[in-house]
Amino acid sequence: MSRSMPTMSSLTTHHLLPPFPSDLSTVSLDSISLDELQSSNPSQAETKLFAACQDIGFFYLPLEDSELGRNILREAEDLHALQQRFFALPSHAKDEYGRDKVDPFFSYRWTPCPDGVGRREMYSLRVDDFLRVRQPLPRHPMISSIEPLLASFALHCRQVVQSVLGVLEKSLALPAGALLALHRDDAARGDFIALQHRASEPADELMIQNGEHTDFGSITILFNWLGGLQIREQTNGDGIGEWLYVKPIPGSVVVNLGDSMVKLTAGLLRSNIHRVAPSPGLQAGLPRYSLVYFSHPNDDVPLTPVKGGLVDAAQRETDETGEVVTAADWTVRRSLGDLRGVYTYKGGVEWRDNSDAVPAPSNRPIAA
Numbered sequence: 324m325s326r327s328m329p330t331m332s333s334l335t336t337h338h339l340l341p342p343f344p345s346d347l348s349t350v351s352l353d354s355i356s357l358d359e360l361q362s363s364n365p366s367q368a369e370t371k372l373f374a375a376c377q378d379i380g381f382f383y384l385p386l387e388d389s390e391l392g393r394n395i396l397r398e399a400e401d402l403h404a405l406q407q408r409f410f411a412l413p414s415h416a417k418d419e420y421g422r423d424k425v426d427p428f429f430s431y432r433w434t435p436c437p438d439g440v441g442r443r444e445m446y447s448l449r450v451d452d453f454l455r456v457r458q459p460l461p462r463h464p465m466i467s468s469i470e471p472l473l474a475s476f477a478l479h480c481r482q483v484v485q486s487v488l489g490v491l492e493k494s495l496a497l498p499a500g501a502l503l504a505l506h507r508d509d510a511a512r513g514d515f516i517a518l519q520h521r522a523s524e525p526a527d528e529l530m531i532q533n534g535e536h537t538d539f540g541s542i543t544i545l546f547n548w549l550g551g552l553q554i555r556e557q558t559n560g561d562g563i564g565e566w567l568y569v570k571p572i573p574g575s576v577v578v579n580l581g582d583s584m585v586k587l588t589a590g591l592l593r594s595n596i597h598r599v600a601p602s603p604g605l606q607a608g609l610p611r612y613s614l615v616y617f618s619h620p621n622d623d624v625p626l627t628p629v630k631g632g633l634v635d636a637a638q639r640e641t642d643e644t645g646e647v648v649t650a651a652d653w654t655v656r657r658s659l660g661d662l663r664g665v666y667t668y669k670g671g672v673e674w675r676d677n678s679d680a681v682p683a684p685s686n687r688p689i690a691a
């Protein structure tokens with residue numbers, strides 16, 4: 324890590340959980356504070372952010388030093404409390420909002436844990452519904468009752484996404500608005516808030532491997548309370564590194580790029596493969612929750628390289644077929660099983676033999 328990180332945050336509930344093991348090697352991610360990014364002299368933070376998005380596609384964003392960030396942390400804790408209550412509901416109450424009843428993607432989905440007893444569950448909530456850009460899909464009353472919280476959280480996360488996109492636009496020497504104009508608030512956009520839960524479960528290497536994925540939107544903001552997220556150690560050249568845990572840092576979120584950013588920048592930016600393994604050390608055996616804000620370009624945006632700056636100069640192929648897909652189509656194809664596998668920053672989807680029997684409830688192909 325580039326600088327010392329606080330191990331305690333007064334705004335989060337991490338201290339109520341067993342600590343992440345101190346002796347485990349973890350992946351070293353840069354830390355770029357929201358306050359610095361939004362300051363009048365952000366150039367150092369911008370340089371770090373751009374490098375992280377090119378090299379590894381992941382970074383920590385400490386939120387506590389800005390008003391916006393503190394609001395997001397408080398809202399995330401409120402949503403975390405709610406998701407624990409929601410997932411504790413009886414299965415039949417949750418299944419009412421399943422993909423067969425509501426929507427193939429923006430719905431409640433689950434797959435069995437390796438022990439065949441517990442569930443890995445994900446409830447994907449379409450943000451346009453809370454912002455009244457689209458007619459809302461049916462959702463559980465517990466969700467409807469906190470609509471103002473969800474709307475506020477979404478708008479705050481979008482401010483973060485805009486800051487990140489603004490920096491990337493500038494760093495790539497693109498015309499102003501080249502990326503931001505593809506993420507408008509007043510037109511349909513596939514952003515969603517994911518509530519995620521997996522019951523305590525035994526390690527199952529095959530299942531962990533089958534959960535390896537890239538996110539398919541533009542920018543992901545991830546809130547974790549327990550360890551489990553892993554990305555590969557960075558090696559020089561093409562060597563494949565070891566899977567390492569990303570340590571949750573109280574008061575910081577993990578930000579990563581999705582496939583759309585790779586496609587829009589002709590492969591200059593990176594959406595990195597990641598996965599979720601059982602929580603390590605004293606955290607093992609606890610139910611694990613995560614809360615994710617997935618942002619996407621507007622539905623009708625073709626995922627082709629934007630014009631100008633470094634992208635024009637890149638001259639790289641990002642799609643081996645040359646086929647143009649819109650952001651909405653890409654979500655459908657990646658999430659519902661058409662393009663199974665991992666999108667590589669070198670272009671195209673790398674096939675993974677993700678058996679239908681063991682999908683995982685995440686931002687990736689799923690059968691349940």
Ligand SMILES: O=C(O)CCC(=O)C(=O)O
Nearest residue numbers: 538547552599613685686
């Ligand atoms: O739960 C996590 O830590 C990561 C989840 C994830 O990568 C996803 O849902 O796309």
Ligand SMILES: [Fe+2]
Nearest residue numbers: 537538597686
């Ligand atoms: Fe992911």
